[in-house]
Amino acid sequence: MTVHHKRLDRDAAMNRLHRVNRWLIAGSVALTAVLSEVAASAFPGSSSAKSSAPKRSTGSTHHSAGSTSSGASRPVQPPAEAPKASQEAAPTQESAPTHESAPESAPTEEPAPSQQATPTHESAPTQESAPTQESAPVQESAPPVVSGGS
Amino acid sequence: MDPDRTATTTPGFSPAGKTPPVVPPTRERFGEARWETWSTSVVLRLTDPRGLGAARVAVERELDGIDRACSRFRSDSEIARANASAGRAVRVSPLLAEALTLALRAARLTDGAVDPTVGSALMLAGYDRDWRLLERPPTDSPSEDSFAHEHPSAPTIMARAVCGWRSVMFDSTARTVRVPTGFTVDLGATAKAWAADRAAQAAAQAADCGALVAVGGDVATNGPGPAHGWAVHVTDDHRSDHHAPGQTVTIRSGGLATSSTAVRRWRHEGRPMHHIIDPATGAPARGTWRTVSVAAASCADANIATTAALIRAGAAPAWLARLGVPARLVSHTGRVYTIGAWPADEQRTQIPSTPRSDSRAADSPQPHPTRTLASHLT
Numbered sequence: 001m002t003v004h005h006k007r008l009d010r011d012a013a014m015n016r017l018h019r020v021n022r023w024l025i026a027g028s029v030a031l032t033a034v035l036s037e038v039a040a041s042a043f044p045g046s047s048s049a050k051s052s053a054p055k056r057s058t059g060s061t062h063h064s065a066g067s068t069s070s071g072a073s074r075p076v077q078p079p080a081e082a083p084k085a086s087q088e089a090a091p092t093q094e095s096a097p098t099h100e101s102a103p104e105s106a107p108t109e110e111p112a113p114s115q116q117a118t119p120t121h122e123s124a125p126t127q128e129s130a131p132t133q134e135s136a137p138v139q140e141s142a143p144p145v146v147s148g149g150s
Numbered sequence: 151m152d153p154d155r156t157a158t159t160t161p162g163f164s165p166a167g168k169t170p171p172v173v174p175p176t177r178e179r180f181g182e183a184r185w186e187t188w189s190t191s192v193v194l195r196l197t198d199p200r201g202l203g204a205a206r207v208a209v210e211r212e213l214d215g216i217d218r219a220c221s222r223f224r225s226d227s228e229i230a231r232a233n234a235s236a237g238r239a240v241r242v243s244p245l246l247a248e249a250l251t252l253a254l255r256a257a258r259l260t261d262g263a264v265d266p267t268v269g270s271a272l273m274l275a276g277y278d279r280d281w282r283l284l285e286r287p288p289t290d291s292p293s294e295d296s297f298a299h300e301h302p303s304a305p306t307i308m309a310r311a312v313c314g315w316r317s318v319m320f321d322s323t324a325r326t327v328r329v330p331t332g333f334t335v336d337l338g339a340t341a342k343a344w345a346a347d348r349a350a351q352a353a354a355q356a357a358d359c360g361a362l363v364a365v366g367g368d369v370a371t372n373g374p375g376p377a378h379g380w381a382v383h384v385t386d387d388h389r390s391d392h393h394a395p396g397q398t399v400t401i402r403s404g405g406l407a408t409s410s411t412a413v414r415r416w417r418h419e420g421r422p423m424h425h426i427i428d429p430a431t432g433a434p435a436r437g438t439w440r441t442v443s444v445a446a447a448s449c450a451d452a453n454i455a456t457t458a459a460l461i462r463a464g465a466a467p468a469w470l471a472r473l474g475v476p477a478r479l480v481s482h483t484g485r486v487y488t489i490g491a492w493p494a495d496e497q498r499t500q501i502p503s504t505p506r507s508d509s510r511a512a513d514s515p516q517p518h519p520t521r522t523l524a525s526h527l528t
Binding site: 076 | 454
């Protein structure tokens, strides 16, 4: 009787140990998953597969995922409407030597006429012109905003 | 006096800490405010002056947010933290993510001519603190290129400190960026013009009218403009007045940017420096052009083109023509060239545009597309 009881107690204890072990294994797996997720969020990085992705011949594929987002590769957009000469400059345009066909050879350090980019209207200024009178309504109300290097 | 009709003006440079003088408005049709930030000037102009107060608040909020995200000179900025964490991925805000997307797009479109990894090179060149604290060169002649003319035979002794934009790992989906170890990302080449675009949009929305915002000479517009367009005077230095040598044009929308090597110059270890860094050398650019102005659909796009043109030097005219953007280039001797639909300048040389049928090449600009033109340049 006593021996039988001891055997039953041992079997019961073994069963409890079995269950505890199962829970411990399941818990450690779950904890590992949680910790992995936390670590991945805290220290994100790129996988080696992504880093070693084959580059295009243009070299435009870099590690930036931004390259695939919309607009990230959009070319420089011209304006909807080109700038216009301010009305104050109109009189000087008419009198300016814009149609002189002076085949002046450009200095070596400046872009010279070429087959691809031939200056058709050339003058040889050494100083830029300053605007003179303001006559357009927009200038009557305010001077132009200045765009320059900064 | 209606505060919305008050215009503050800051003629010339105003040191930090000093309150700019308040000048009563002399112009009635526009609402206008001027102030200093980021060591440069801001101009806000509205078609309806009644919204000036709200618009200025919106612009200042926008610029402050961008400063906190993108400033290399603030130790508490997001980009400073990303640079300090070089080698590790850092999660960034949507604002900085947008700025990084633009910076990397600029690098891609210009084949690396506009590179956000020039930060270390800028610091090597002495630009390691606020611009106002740098030593100015004794003579600051805008018509003289510091390297090509002042020291024609001076060897470049700066270490090459540009690692290349492709080494920046940016994931726009996860909004993480990893700066390469030992290098610094600097968004100065693109962030100011982008800030002008955002500020103009914020101002137009706040005031419910047309708005123009100029940040350090980078001009952005938003909303319905004046009947005759926004008048903009292009010149070497944005702190000049509109009588300075240059040209006045009007734009109806989009943006207009000007980049110049004639300004923001300083002296470092006895050598004159400027802020346009050529990523190929890691040193200030020794280009053909002193000043380049471009009009585009946005100020950010215009600024990408102007900065790249200064670095591309002789190849710039053909590249700009392929992009289809109107441009005005001034050489170091003051000769003016216009490209595309840029309006006539009485003292210019016009370089004809590439036919539009060829403009598809703009999607993949080549670094030196026009050997014929480039061969004439030094």
